[in-house]
Structure formats: C-alpha cells, structure tokens
Amino acid sequence: SQKIEQNSEALNIQEGKTATLTCNYTNYSPAYLQWYRQDPGRGPVFLLLIRENEKEKRKERLKVTFDTTLKQSLFHITASQPADSATYLCALDEGGSYIPTFGRGTSLIVHP
Amino acid sequence: NAGVMQNPRHLVRRRGQEARLRCSPMKGHSHVYWYRQLPEEGLKFMVYLQKENIIDESGMPKERFSAEFPKEGPSILRIQQVVRGDSAAYFCASSPEGQGLAEAFFGQGTRLTVV
Numbered sequence: 001s002q003k004i005e006q007n008s009e010a011l012n013i014q015e016g017k018t019a020t021l022t023c024n025y026t027n028y029s030p031a032y033l034q035w036y037r038q039d040p041g042r043g044p045v046f047l048l049l050i051r052e053n054e055k056e057k058r059k060e061r062l063k064v065t066f067d068t069t070l071k072q073s074l075f076h077i078t079a080s081q082p083a084d085s086a087t088y089l090c091a092l093d094e095g096g097s098y099i100p101t102f103g104r105g106t107s108l109i110v111h112p
Numbered sequence: 113n114a115g116v117m118q119n120p121r122h123l124v125r126r127r128g129q130e131a132r133l134r135c136s137p138m139k140g141h142s143h144v145y146w147y148r149q150l151p152e153e154g155l156k157f158m159v160y161l162q163k164e165n166i167i168d169e170s171g172m173p174k175e176r177f178s179a180e181f182p183k184e185g186p187s188i189l190r191i192q193q194v195v196r197g198d199s200a201a202y203f204c205a206s207s208p209e210g211q212g213l214a215e216a217f218f219g220q221g222t223r224l225t226v227v
Contacts, residue, residue, distance in 0.1 A: 004154075032214065043116075043203050043218035044155070089154070093213070099145065099168065100213050102155040 002027040004103040006090060012109045019077040021106050023090035026071060031095025033066055033073050038087045038105065047088075048075075080110045115139065116206050117186075118219035125194045125226050133189040133222045137206030143167075144187040145213060146179060149201045149221075158202075161187060162209070194226045 005024045013019050023033070032051045036044035050057045050066045050073065057064045063076040077084050087107045091100035115138035125131050137144050146158040157171040161181040172179065176194075181187040191198055205218045 034214075034216075036216075041221075041223075043118075043205075043220045044216075045218070046216050049214060091155075091213075098213060099157055099160055100216075101157070102147075104152070104154040 002101075004028070004090065004092065004101060006088075006103040006106045008104065008106070010107040010109055012111065013080055015081060015110055015112050017080055019080045019084065019108055019110070021075040021088050021108065023073040023075070023092075023103055024071060025092060028071075028092055028101075029094055030068075030092035033064075033090060033092045034100060035062075035064055035073075035075050036089040036091065036102075038089055044089055077108075080108075082110045082112050084108060085110050116141075116204060116217050116219035118202075118204050118222050120222060121220060123222055123224045125224065127195055127226055128193050131191040131194050131198070131224055131226075133191075133202050133204075133224070134186040135189070135204030135206075135219060136186040137204075138217055140208060141206035141217075142209050143207045144181050145205045145207075145216075146187075146189050147203045147205065149203060151200075155203065158189070191224075194224070196226050199224055199226045 003026045034049045035047045038044045048064045050064050061078045065074045087105040089105040091102040093100040117136040143162050147155040159172050159179045160168040176192045178190045201221045201223050203221045205216045
C-alpha cells in the first residue's frame, strides 16, 4: 500500500543548530514533493516544492533534497531559531491529479 | 495565506445538526480544495471544485457530506446530521486555474466540534 512516513516523535534541537526532518514514501512515483509548515490552530503554509528531476532546492535557511532512488526527502533548516518551532508536513503528488497526499508531519522544537 | 478566508473559525454543533463551512478563495483563484485533519492525523483530501463544477470528490464520505462552489459566493462544505466522529479541523485551499496545489494557499481552517 502507499505510505508517506514522517517521524512521529518530536525533534528537539538547540538554537543555532541545523534541523533535519525526513519524509519517506513507498509505492509512489511522485512528480513533485512539497514541504509545509503548520503552527497550532493554523492552516499549513507552503514552503518549498521540489520536482522529481531536481536533487536539491534552497530558499534562505531552508534546503530540501529529493532522492527518488531512496524514496526520501530531507528538509533542513540551518541556524535554527525558536521561531522555527512548528510541525512540518511533507506532501507528494504523482502529477496526474495535482492533489497532493500529506504525511502526518513532524514536530520541531528549537530550544533557546 | 491570509488571502483564503474560512468561516467560522470555530463551530460547535450537537449530534444530528447540520454544519456549514465556508471558504472564500484568494482573489483570482477559481479552484478550491477541501481537506480534513483529525487529531494526530495528516491532512486528508476530501473534494476538489471549480466554480459550478465538482472535479474530484473521491475523498468525500458517501453520505451526509456535500460541497459546492457556486458562480457567486464562497465554496460551502455541508455536513448533515453530524456525529462525534466529524469533529476535526477542515481546511480549504485555493489555486489559480491549471496550477493544482503545486503552490497551495490554505485558509486557517474551521474547527468543528460535535457535542
């Protein structure tokens, strides 16, 4: 069956360190993969999209990698700040429907 | 994502009542998507609409749930005869024509509580 797996345990890191979140998938052939941020009681906010033919994408302190052989995406936040504390969702789409399927998300807690 | 407006933000209904959730897409967006988020679960797709047309409702429960996006006015997600299991956060997203959710804009959600 198709699965999108994100670590259900919260990731706790110290301010200034790099946070790395993982998204693994099985039985998908995604055309693209997205990362969103969600704060408690709020809607998801789109952060980055990476396409199947791209290995890496960057935006300010954010970096996303996409390895279609490993079926995995890594999401990095460098020089993390307490304000980066949130739940991060990955979502992927196989390209036909343009309606992505979401993982459950991983909570990131950055300690001052 | 302040451009996608959902109301109400919080809705309390007794079992058996009807719930109506509204979504006004961003200006210039003609496509609306509804997702449901249960506690400790991911966002689950429900329905995809464009004005006056349902494109994909594969995620909608077969009974009690309906959605519309009229020519004028917001998109409405309607849940009839609500049950406790309908308690969740319901999110709406919008996109311009042809873009899908490649770069989605979500609203703040409506939190439905069935008592």
